[in-house]
Amino acid sequence: MRLTRIAGTGHYVPERIVTNHDLAGMMDTSDEWIRERTGIVERRFASADQGSTAMGVEAARAAMAEAGWEPADVQFVIFATVSPDMYFPGDGVLLQKELGLGTTGALDVRNQCTGFLYGLSVADAYVRMGMYDRVLVVGAECQSSGLRLDDEGRDMAVLFGDGGGAACLEVTDGEDGSALIWHQLHSDGRFAEELCIRKPGAINRPWLTAEMIEDRSSAPFMNGREVFRNAVKRFPEVINEVLAEKGFTKDQVDMVIPHQANLRITEAVRKRLELPEEKVFSNIEKYGNTTAASIPIALSELVDSGTVERGHLLCLAAFGSGFTWAASLLRY
Ligand code: ACO
Numbered sequence: 001m002r003l004t005r006i007a008g009t010g011h012y013v014p015e016r017i018v019t020n021h022d023l024a025g026m027m028d029t030s031d032e033w034i035r036e037r038t039g040i041v042e043r044r045f046a047s048a049d050q051g052s053t054a055m056g057v058e059a060a061r062a063a064m065a066e067a068g069w070e071p072a073d074v075q076f077v078i079f080a081t082v083s084p085d086m087y088f089p090g091d092g093v094l095l096q097k098e099l100g101l102g103t104t105g106a107l108d109v110r111n112q113c114t115g116f117l118y119g120l121s122v123a124d125a126y127v128r129m130g131m132y133d134r135v136l137v138v139g140a141e142c143q144s145s146g147l148r149l150d151d152e153g154r155d156m157a158v159l160f161g162d163g164g165g166a167a168c169l170e171v172t173d174g175e176d177g178s179a180l181i182w183h184q185l186h187s188d189g190r191f192a193e194e195l196c197i198r199k200p201g202a203i204n205r206p207w208l209t210a211e212m213i214e215d216r217s218s219a220p221f222m223n224g225r226e227v228f229r230n231a232v233k234r235f236p237e238v239i240n241e242v243l244a245e246k247g248f249t250k251d252q253v254d255m256v257i258p259h260q261a262n263l264r265i266t267e268a269v270r271k272r273l274e275l276p277e278e279k280v281f282s283n284i285e286k287y288g289n290t291t292a293a294s295i296p297i298a299l300s301e302l303v304d305s306g307t308v309e310r311g312h313l314l315c316l317a318a319f320g321s322g323f324t325w326a327a328s329l330l331r332y
Contacts, residue, residue, distance in 0.1 A: 003179040004127040005172040006332060007134075008069070010062025011300035012055050013044040013163040013287060018144075020158070027154045034158045039263020043161030043288030045144040051085040053094040055164035056140030059296065060099060063136070066303075067168035071099050075132040077106040078123055080115025080139040080292040082321070083146060084108070087200075095138060112195075113259045113320020114185075115139055115292035116165070117328050120316075121183035123169045133171040139292035140164030146197070148219050156220045159262070161288030165296025178310055181329040184242045187322045191230065194223040195321040231261060234325040235269040239317050242327040250275065252313055255302065259318035260284040260294040281307075291320070308332055 019042045020031035034040055046055065056079060064074070079092035086094075090108030111118040116139035123135040143160035147153060172179055199217045200208040212218040235258060243250060250273055258266050263284050270280040281298055290297060295316050302308040312332045319325040 001174055002128050002130060003172050003174040004124045004169050005178045005180070006167050006330070007170045008063045008065070008067025008168040009166065009296065009300040009303050010059045010064070010066060011163065011165040011297040012058035012062065013297070014046045014050060014055065016045045016047060017042050018045045023149070023158055026149045027157060028151045029154050029158055037264065038159060039282070039284050040158065040288045041285045044163055046142050046162040050142065052081045052083045052140040052142040052164065053085050053091045053098065055142065055162065055293075056081070056091060056095050056138040056166065057098045059140060059164035059166040059300070060095060060136055060138050062300070063166040063168045067170070069134065069168055071101055073134050074099070074101050074104055074136045076123070076126060076135045077101065077104060078109060078119040078135060078137045079106065080109040080111065080119045080137075081141055082110065082112050082115070082291055083142045091140070111292075111324050112322060113261065113291050113294070114318040114322070114324040114326040116295045117183065117316060117318050117326040118185060118324075120167070120169070120180070120328050121185060121326075124180045124183065127169060127171050135169045136166065137169060137296075138164065138166040139296045141291045141293045143291065146220060148216070152216065153219055155224065156222055159289045161290050163287055163290045163293045163297050165293050165298075165300050167296055167299065177331050179331055181331060182242055182246050183326065183328045184238050184245065185326045186234070186238060187324040189322065191226065191323040194226045194323070196221055228265060230323055231265045231319040232268040232272065234319050234323070235265070235317055236272045238325050238327040239273060239315055242315065242329045246329060248313070248329065253279065253315050254312035255308060256280045256315045256317065257295055257298050257302070259320065260287065260289055260298065261319065262289065
């Protein structure tokens with residue numbers, strides 16, 4: 001039987017720490033406001049010459065070192081990001097060049113906070129069908145360059161941070177029990193404009209104008225209450241769904257690793273699922289919300305600290321712009 005296992009994980013966060021107090025010096029906000037509503041204490045901002053590809057490359061190198069992979073071992077690349085270095089081509093080919101992967105195929109995934117899980121599901125399908133034996137999945141974000149660090153942009157600016165995470169996926173016969181088990185993927189495009197960057201976009205003629213910068217329509221927009229309302233419903237729903245699909249119960253799960261959207265969302269989800277604090281991971285206090293990078297960063301940290309060990313049953317879950325939501329169940 002062909003199944004897929006995680007052979008290695010890695011993550012990278014930029015050196016520059018930006019605290020809530022630092023942000024309070026740039027806009028009308030406070031450490032207290034941010035902590036109380038989001039749980040975030042600090043986040044990392046990339047240096048001027050770093051983009052999402054560079055952070056993805058560092059994370060990929062760490063994951064490949066853990067897996068014992070050389071560049072020649074990578075047969076396919078999947079790169080999830082909402083903050084690509086260029087409008088096109090995507091970060092996948094840029095990472096492919098940086099890592100010296102020859103002519104290896106590279107797919108970019110644009111599924112926002114759920115991008116890493118959508119990518120994981122594609123990689124799993126490719127491996128199971130026999131198309132590839134080893135796929136590199138990366139999630140990386142450079143959010144800081146798109147945030148408006150002023151009073152008008154404060155609702156979004158306090159939430160997001162930069163970083164990258166990666167996982168090396170390889171074929172297994174499943175005999176040691178270590179394998180991806182199942183994925184549930186959802187979307188509801190009726191909510192597309194509740195969390196988005198509307199412009200620039202090719203629907204406009206021309207697609208980019210100076211006005212879009214001046215009138216702030218190119219700034220990220222979020223209807224925070226709508227996001228909260230849907231997130232606390234969809235996270236538990238999709239976690240229960242992926243467990244039920246394969247006959248598991250939530251008590252069997254060693255760790256739920258949610259997309260780090262907001263500590264209040266994570267807490268509400270944990271309470272709805274009636275899970276103990278130690279079984280729902282959070283590191284948002286250190287990194288803020290890193291969108292497609294948050295799950296692979298969390299997974300890599302948990303492996304590095306020894307909290308997640310081989311044989312543990314993990315449930316990865318995400319909700320985000322689209323709206324999209326997803327869960328992956330795996331035996332690490
Ligand atoms: N600092 C200080 N005050 C602020 C800030 C800020 N950074 N941002 C907004 N405010 C002000 C508002 O202007 C408003 O002022 P007003 O009363 O004078 O109009 C006041 O704070 C309260 O604003 P609300 O929007 O009512 O605040 P609320 O308590 O609903 O909290 C929040 C807003 C934190 C966004 C909340 O709706 C929430 O948690 N939503 C979930 C969104 C989220 O976490 N998204 C994560 C990213 S998306 C994802 O990953 C899925």
